[in-house]
Amino acid sequence: MHPIRAQVPTESIARPPEPGEPHAPALPSTDKIPSLLFVDPPARTDLDELRQSLSFAFTSGVSGGLFSQALDRAPIAPSTWDPKSFAPDLFLEELVARCFRVRVGGHEAVVNRGFILRVLSRPPSDTRVTELRRGILHELSGSPTFRGQLERLYTASCRMRGALEGAVAGKKFDPTRRQLDVLAIVKEVFDLMSGSFEGARSGLARLRDFGQAVQATEGYRSMADLLDYDEHLATLRLDIRVGADGRIRGFDVVTVRERQENPFVLSPVRRWLAKLEMFFRGYSFGDGEVMARLVDAVFEGIEDQVVKLVPLVGEMEVYLGALGFRDLAEAAGLEVCLPELRSAAEGERALLGLFNPLLVAGGGKAVPCDVVTDRADTTLLVTGPNSGGKTRLLQSVALTQLLAQAGMFVPARRASVARVPGLVVSLIQETKFDQSEGRLGMELLRIRALFEELGPGAMVILDELCSGTNPSEGEEIFELVVTLLEKLRPQAFITTHFLTFAARLEREKAIRNLRFVQVELDAAQKPTYQFVDGVAATSLAAQAAARLGVTRGELEGLIDRNIDRNQLASRAMSIMGRDSAFAGPSVVGRDSAFAGPSVVGRGS
Known part of the structure; x- marks a missing residue:
């Protein structure tokens, strides 16, 4: 079977799951954190510290990086992958910064990139x-309604974060008024949760279930009653007098109806009696102090639920960032997908588009x-020629594997990927100032590190295995590596410019599951950035040299230009020397006549 071909029967690749498959277990109460990244949310060891920081932020308006610290300490799903073995060569930080952008309402949000990077670089073992994660992304990408609801929930959560972290610092606000505003945003977040994602069968249903569970608590009802008391203490009915010029001349209060159904509203008689009682007991405080105590008591009743919202902001950013990646691809006329994930023994691997x-x-x-x-464990x-897309291909394959197992969209129209327990990528070999080995030594160390990690x-x-030594010795080491890799049955992608050696391996077929592809060239011998079966006959070094201006004619022209430039500089210096002979003593010379021995002269 051909390892790479232009067209593949689409029936050979399973389609993404139907909406709601797999179904995520709902959270039955407010006891668990409403996680979008875990099936069974792990307990946080820093929950008490997080609760104290939240209480301080609510009271003072300064959080000290509450949300960032919570995400930095947030647990990540157990994984067998080690980011050190692939992250630098795949430029994962750049991938997150450029591809996983979150745009809501035409504005780009400032996200916690470090948390997204941690999630992507450690694909879960479970x-x-x-x-x-795949189920959530499937529903979000298939339902504009669900995506819009998640964006609104995220926007409200960001406003809550800004209110708690002192985004209004420097402005003079009544502390109690600020706390009431925070409670209003908190209530909005829970209301959005409970009213969104109706009919969702993925993990999005957890948000709705959690919001409704919170609304059923006594703490939420107290918060709602206090906010209602603050916004709607009473209703006045007025008679307004208007003059001949249309201006208001005055008004009379016809009726006053207080909200007696609100538990925070006391009748005038009860308010008067309460103040009289406090007076005889020796207490003296104003209505503002009473409201402040009420606000604190209400927040204590809802605090445990608000704490659970803090890490949820970062989890929403993971999914909105994945949707941003999808938007980026679509803007470029490309497609992404949720791939089929298979075991290594389940047949072919296919990446289309x-x-x-x-x-x-x-x-x-x-x-x-x-x-x-035709097999997942193929090497x-x-x-092919330089600049033909070989390294880009390797990056694409590795990123596809990483994103697929992390539960994200992959950069392909259709994909079937076999799960692997780890990834080792070696694309970049940088020269370091303190390295004790030459290119061959560094290459041998790279090979040893490979087998230590793999x-x-x-x-x-x-990329470019054994390129740091002469072909005869390099081919021997190359064959050793490929032969030993067969024992580990990995999924391996290797590029090389040892074309004669690769052609011999293709003819002999001595290494099991070794397949060969080359960069496709058009009629003008230019790369098409497609790949076909076989071994390339040439690396097209002459074409690359011509494209980059490294031909004999180009280089001789540069040499002649430098010679002419040097001769002109010498002629100019000569003219300046003759002119100085008629100009009298130089300024330096005249000054030195009165300055005595120079510093140089004294030092010598």
Whole structure:
């Protein structure tokens, strides 16, 4: 079977799950954190500290980075992946910063990139967690209503974060008024939760269930009553007198009706008696102090539920960032998908319409390609000219694997991906000032590090293996690496310019599950950024040199230009020297005649 082909029967790739599959377990009460990233939300060891920070932020208006610290300490799903073995070479920080942007209402939100990076770089070992995330994204991408509701909930949560973290610092506000405003936003968040995502069958239903559970608590009812008391103490009916000029001359109060159904509203007689009692007991305080005590008591009743909203803001950013990645691809005329996830023993791997998201984010034009192998544990050897797309292909494959197992969209129109227990990527070999080895030594250390990190069944991505030494020795090491990799049965993608050696391996077929592809060239011998079966016959070094201006004619022209420039500079210096002979003593010379021995002379 061809490892890469232009067209593949679409029946060979399972379609994404139907809406609501898999169904996420609902949260029955307010006891658990309403997580969108975990099937069973883990207990937080810093919950008491988080609650204290929240209480201080509510009281003082200064949080000291409450939300950021909560996300920095937030637990991540258990994973067998080690980010150090792939994150630097895949530029994951740039991927998050450029591709996972959150735009709501035409404005770009400031998100916690570090938390998104932690989530993406540690794909969960528990497949239920992956399916939970996929189900949420499937519903969000298929329902503009659900996406709009999540965006509104996120916007309200951000306003709550701003109110708690002192976004109005520097302005003079009544502390009690600020706290009442915070409570109003908190109530809005819970109301949005309870009224959104009706009919959702994914983890989005958790938000609705949690909001409704909170609304049923005594703490929420007390908060709602206090806010209603603050907004609607009484209703006045007036008679207004208007003059001949249309201006109001006065008004008379006809009726006053207080909200007796609100438990915070006391009748005038009860208010008078209460103040009289406090007076005889020796207490003296105003209505403002009473309201402040009421606000504190109400917040204590709802505080445990508000604490659970703090990490939820970062979790919403993960999904809104994934939708932002989808929007970025669509704006470039490309497609993303939720891939089918298989075990390594379940047959072929297929990536259709694969593109490099880093290239798109940088403003480049990505040309989608198809990658299909008959087995998931295939070692794919990629050959072809420089600038033909080989390294970009490796990046795309690795990012697809990472995002797929993290439960996110992948940069492909359709995809079938086999799960792996880890990923090792080596694309960049930087020269360091303190390195004790030459290029060969560094390459051998890279190979040793590979086998130290690579476990059975993992994915390995290697760019230009053994390029740091002469071909004869490099080919021997190359063959050793490929032969030993077979014992680990990894999913391997390797690029090389040892074309004669690769052609021999293709002919001999001595290594099981070794497949060969090359960069496709058009009639003008230019890369099409597609890949076809076989081994490239040439690296097209002459074409690359011509494109970059490294031909004999170009280089000789540069040499002649530098010679002419040097001769002109010498002639100019000569003219300046002759002119100085008729100009009399120089300024320096005249000054030195009165300055005595120079500093240089004394020092010498």
